Amino acid sequence: MSRTPPRRTALRGLAAAGTAVIGFDPFTRSWAVTASDRPLHGIPELDGTLHTDEASLSAAADDFGHIVHRRPAAVLRPGSVADVVAMVRFCNKHGIPVAPRGQGHGTNGQAQAEGGLVIETAPLAAVQPVGPGSKTVTVGAGAKWSDVAKASLAHGLTPPVFTDYLELSVGGTLSVGGLGGQTHRHGAQVDNVLELEVVTGAGELLRCSPDRHRDLFHAVLAGLGQCAVIVGATVRLVRAPVTVRHYLLPYDDLRTFLDDQRLLVLEQRFSYVEGQITADASGAFREYVLEAVAYGPPAGEAPDDTALLRGLRHNPSGAEITDLAYYEFLDRLAPGVAALKEAGLWAYAHPWLNLLLPGGRTADVAGGILDALTPDDLGPGGVVLLYPLVRDRLRTPLLRMPDDPVPYLFAVLRTTPPDDAATVERLLAANRSAYDRVRAAGGTRYPVGSVPFDGADWRRHFGPAWPQLAAARKTYDPRGILVPGQGIF
Ligand SMILES: Cc1cc2nc3c(=O)[nH]c(=O)nc-3n(C[C@H](O)[C@H](O)[C@H](O)COP(=O)(O)OP(=O)(O)OC[C@H]3O[C@@H](n4cnc5c(N)ncnc54)[C@H](O)[C@@H]3O)c2cc1C
Numbered sequence: 001m002s003r004t005p006p007r008r009t010a011l012r013g014l015a016a017a018g019t020a021v022i023g024f025d026p027f028t029r030s031w032a033v034t035a036s037d038r039p040l041h042g043i044p045e046l047d048g049t050l051h052t053d054e055a056s057l058s059a060a061a062d063d064f065g066h067i068v069h070r071r072p073a074a075v076l077r078p079g080s081v082a083d084v085v086a087m088v089r090f091c092n093k094h095g096i097p098v099a100p101r102g103q104g105h106g107t108n109g110q111a112q113a114e115g116g117l118v119i120e121t122a123p124l125a126a127v128q129p130v131g132p133g134s135k136t137v138t139v140g141a142g143a144k145w146s147d148v149a150k151a152s153l154a155h156g157l158t159p160p161v162f163t164d165y166l167e168l169s170v171g172g173t174l175s176v177g178g179l180g181g182q183t184h185r186h187g188a189q190v191d192n193v194l195e196l197e198v199v200t201g202a203g204e205l206l207r208c209s210p211d212r213h214r215d216l217f218h219a220v221l222a223g224l225g226q227c228a229v230i231v232g233a234t235v236r237l238v239r240a241p242v243t244v245r246h247y248l249l250p251y252d253d254l255r256t257f258l259d260d261q262r263l264l265v266l267e268q269r270f271s272y273v274e275g276q277i278t279a280d281a282s283g284a285f286r287e288y289v290l291e292a293v294a295y296g297p298p299a300g301e302a303p304d305d306t307a308l309l310r311g312l313r314h315n316p317s318g319a320e321i322t323d324l325a326y327y328e329f330l331d332r333l334a335p336g337v338a339a340l341k342e343a344g345l346w347a348y349a350h351p352w353l354n355l356l357l358p359g360g361r362t363a364d365v366a367g368g369i370l371d372a373l374t375p376d377d378l379g380p381g382g383v384v385l386l387y388p389l390v391r392d393r394l395r396t397p398l399l400r401m402p403d404d405p406v407p408y409l410f411a412v413l414r415t416t417p418p419d420d421a422a423t424v425e426r427l428l429a430a431n432r433s434a435y436d437r438v439r440a441a442g443g444t445r446y447p448v449g450s451v452p453f454d455g456a457d458w459r460r461h462f463g464p465a466w467p468q469l470a471a472a473r474k475t476y477d478p479r480g481i482l483v484p485g486q487g488i489f
Pocket residue numbers: 063064099100101102103104105106107110111112121141142162163164165168169170171172173175176177178179180224225228229230231448483485486
């Protein structure tokens with residue numbers, strides 16, 4: 001039988017790793033190296049599969065941002081955790097960059113690895129059995145939060161904190177933090193992890209927790225993939241409500257809106273608090289909607305509108321109050337996402353701006369950024385979020401927070417046609433100047449979006465946590481192969 005010689009994948013230079021890979025040959029199962037064109041034999045036998053076809057490589061060179069495109073040499077669909085260990089060891093030995101990819105919902109190439117190996121974690125999605133009295137659930141890193149919610153809800157249980165969108169991987173959100181409307185009560189998703197199973201950059205499979213390899217545990221949670229690939233996580237469970245009452249409360253003044261949000265999270269009156277800002281008919285971003293949710297039994301008491309809304313200064317005639325099944329509430333973005341996909345807007349570029357502001361400066365800093373924002377610069381289907389967190393619930397060292405008891409998450413979730421490179425560039429520059437303004441006011445960024453950032457920016461970003469991250473990187477990923485797309489090391 002004759003076979004066509006495989007086309008060698010053309011790859012550009014690698015900055016992060018010591019050895020520049022120029023191609024992977026799927027038939028001889030070897031990588032060729034720029035310096036000597038010496039093939040690297042010995043790709044391990046795998047339970048899963050290694051892919052070098054056009055479709056797999058192009059998919060791994062794209063993400064939800066549709067802005068950055070770095071092509072890997074190969075994509076691993078692991079059949080087991082052992083595959084991750086074997087391939088990370090191989091890549092470590094040869095200095096080949098590696099990036100785990102969950103659902104690819106980063107917006108700036110964070111899960112890409114030019115000339116390297118992308119490990120799709122989706123096959124590692126097992127959710128261990130949950131029983132009625134379980135206090136935790138152990139899940140594969142590739143599981144989506146929707147899978148985890150469904151498995152635990154079958155027993156009346158739930159993880160305490162969710163991102164707004166459920167179709168993100170557990171490994172992906174634990175690498176960044178995982179913030180949502182429940183964070184003011186329970187911290188971020190990373191604050192609700194009891195143990196992790198990880199493969200370090202040196203290819204060692206380890207369990208880590210606050211009591212075991214503590215340095216690694218704290219370097220992996222919100223650690224942007226720099227020290228290890230998460231393959232499994234044990235997450236806290238709490239009792240789930242059967243139904244929730246969902247409130248949308250309109251405001252016409254930014255300071256009143258912020259003050260009421262702050263009051264609600266300090267009093268912990270609701271189980272969930274967020275907020276959105278939209279443009280009025282003139283295009284000015286000054287329509288504010290406070291979104292709050294009260295959990296019903298058995299997680300909370302039957303919602304009492306009078307008590308819950310006491311003293312709030314919203315416009316009562318515009319309030320919308322709805323009872324929803326708990327999962328329907330968690331999955332509330334699903335119909336909107338389906339509509340965005342239908343309209344082709346999911347495939348637009350997403351130069352997202354995600355910031356964390358000190359509460360005391362939120363009105364003036366967010367207000368200033370909103371004053372300059374136009375509907376065109378937000379784009380069709382774009383969203384502005386502004387909601388408070390409670391600082392003392394956020395305990396993960398690498399999830400950097402402003403020094404303020406009630407910081408605010410401020411997100412300008414932009415969409416713009418992906419082929420209009422000039423507009424994308426302009427919006428990225430606008431993101432950077434917004435970040436500079438926020439940093440000068442004592443804020444920081446939530447590193448999921450697209451803010452042009454260099455190594456010095458990252459060192460400043462991590463601040464007092466930098467030595468810990470740098471030391472863990474040296475220990476656990478000594479050749480520096482993991483997750484070059486973050487641009488940290
Ligand atoms: C529509 C939408 C809604 C969102 N809503 C929220 C929200 O409400 N709250 C919030 O906090 N965030 C939100 N995000 C941001 C989201 O949490 C992050 O972008 C997250 O990293 C995406 O998860 P993912 O599985 O797609 O990760 P990917 O994009 O695949 O990966 C993100 C980064 O994590 C690394 N990584 C992935 N898996 C692993 C692993 N197993 N081990 C180590 N590193 C890994 C990757 O290499 C990459 O650097 C949202 C994003 C989108 C697109």
